[in-house]
Amino acid sequence: MTVEEAERLAVVSNLELLDGPPSPRVERVARLAQQLLGLPLVSVNILDADRTVSVAGPMEGRQMPRGQTFCPYVLRSPGLLVVPDARADDRFCGLASVVGDPHLRFYAGAPLTVDGQRVGTLCVVGQEPGDLDERQRQALVELAGWVEEELTRGTELARAGEVQRRLLPSRPPEVSGFSLAGHCVQSRGVGGDFYDWYLAQGRLQVVLADVMGKGLGAAIIAAGVRAMLRGASRYNELGEAVTRAARALGEDLEGTGTFVTVFGLRVDCETGEAQYVDAGHGLAVVLQGDGSYRRLSGWDPPLGVVRDHRWEVASTVLEPGETMLAVSDGLLDFFDNPREAVAAAAEAAAQSETVAELVATIADFAAQRSPLDDVSVLALRRDR
Amino acid sequence: MEIERTAHGSATVLRCQGRLTMTSASRLREAVDQAVQDGRHRLVADLAETEFVDSSGLGALVSGLKRARQCGGDLRIAAPVEQVRTVLSLTNLDRVLRPYPTVEDATRDW
Known part of the structure; x- marks a missing residue:
């Protein structure tokens, strides 16, 4: 394989469209192309190493050996490729x-370029010889540009999501x-x-x-909040750390009209004695293992609401x-009220x-119901 | 989300009908901005017909409160439904945005 082809395939793989769920946004452009062109067999084809895969349109999911398709010729052509009658074309x-x-x-196919690489085509096929008029040709090229934008946006988001996942801690401290x-599952990828x-004091x-x-x-605000809390927690007790982080973030939050709810807990690993701050989060409990629980709630507002507030620990x-x-x-x-949610969590814990099992149970529960909002779960157990 | 603005003595009532969410929160922000620009600083968000509020909706209410207070006024919320009371209490925001049972109650001392 040439270096150029390897680079092209890297971009193709980043699209995360092959062998995955179809992209509703690309699907929408394909449907619009059908209507605008007045032709039924429109497809967004992606060219993998050895196969051409339809990722949107009525042929979605179908694949053919790459060498047996028209699309590779589009990748080498300067722009739109129109084949009026394939049987008459060597x-x-x-x-x-x-x-x-x-x-x-x-x-007829228009090339799709993402990150400087030709990844596939927006094409239309027919079982009778045909042609596109000037208006249809223009439409196909413009719609291809739109598909490119959607594909690019998809890869940008996928990359941002990857970076954000790496900001989550991977291993517990020793x-x-x-x-x-x-x-943590973000409903929109980020x-x-x-x-x-982490360890703090x-x-x-x-x-x-x-x-x-x-x-x-x-997500941009979240990265700032995480960094501020980490920094402030190193040198301050928990309440002071949250207060300082909130002060430092004050302008960012005011400027964007945003607030942040935070639950933080700091525990002495020898004695189990813990301090916690509930900055408007309201959804933390201690589960006793037999299905009973106590809530860890406080009265403090979220960050970004009350200027000069001091967050207190309980x-x-x-x-x-x-x-x-x-x-x-x-x-x-997924629940009628917070009490039901907590009761369900207590049952799962029992x-x-x-803790890994408990977190997985709750995460699966959410994933099966395709959440509209971001969902995260954190569990800390003191061993017996 | 439909927002209807009416005068209620020295107060201005913003009646919010529908869902106050990420997509509609900007309407409330604009309505508050407009009222404040018109010199109306005593605002009541009438939430009796607001079926649902998400965190962005809460954010718009908090921004409205800040905006009104900067001008020496206030923003009060009236008649929130149960879902809205739940998110307000969960986030402890009911301490800064204290819910009044009715618009009458919210405007009594104005």
């Missing part, structure tokens, strides 16, 4: 799809006597939820935060066998051997 008369089923005669697990854990600190709104805007003790669980409000969409 280049195409031997293709399997021309000689055999579905006996194609007509083809502390004895406690186990930790977390999970979003305003995150969880975090010799204690284990866990954080779950939810930035108002969704998508990229919320105290609790995590006894051996107890689990602290914090979730984001995305999970509430049936889970480990």
Whole structure:
């Protein structure tokens, strides 16, 4: 394989369209192309190493050996390629799809370029010889440009989502006597939820935060909140750390008209003594393992609402066998009220051997219901 | 989301009908901006017909409150439905945006 082809394939793979779920946005452009061109067999084809795959249009999901399709010629052509009658064209008369089923005669395709690489085509085919008039040719080229934009936007978001996932902690810090697990699903690939854990002043600190709104805007703010809380927590007790982070973020939050709910807990791993701050989060509990629980709630507002507020800590003790669980409000969409959500979580905890299992149970529950909002879960258990 | 503005003595009532969410929050922000620009600083968001509020909707209410207070006024919320009261109490925002049972109650001392 040439270096050029390897680079092209890297871009193709980044599209995450081959062998995955179709993109509704690309699908929409394909449907519009059908209507504008007045031709039924429109397809967005992506060229993989050895196959041509239809990722949008009525032939979505079908694939053919790359060498048996028209599309590779488009990749080498300067622009639109129109084949009025394939049987009368030396280049195409031997293709399997021309000689055999579905006996194609007509083809027109516009190249799709993403990140400087030709990844595929927006094309239209027919079983009778044909042609496109000037208006149709223009429409096909313009719609191809639109597909390119959608594909590019998709890869940008996928990359942003990847970066954001890497900002979540991957391994628990090495502390004895406690186990930790977390999970975060952003409804739009990127979003305003995150969880975090690290050692702060010799204690284990866990954080779950939810930035108002969704998508990229919320994700940018979330990265700032995470960094501020990490920095401030190193040198300050928890309440002071949240207060300082909030002050530092004040202008950013005011400027964007955003607020952030935060739940933070810092625990002494020897004794289980813990301080926590509930900055308008409201969804943290301690589960006792037998299905009973107590809520860890406070009176403090979210960050970004009241200027010069001082966030205060409250105290609790995590006894051996107890689990602290914090979730984001995305999970509430599936319940009538917060109490039901907490009761369901308590039941899940009673049936889970480990925190990883508990977090997975809740995450699966949310994933099966395709959440409209970001959903995150964080669990901390003091071992028996 | 439909927002209807009416005068109620020295107060201005913004009646919000529908869902106050990420997509509609900007309407409320604009309505508050417009009222404040018109010199109306005592605002009541009448939420009796607001079926649902998400975090962006709460954000618009908080921004409205800040905007009104900057001008020496206030923004109060009236008659929120249960879902709205739940998110307000969950986020502890009911302490800054105290819900009044009715528009009458919200404007009594104005």
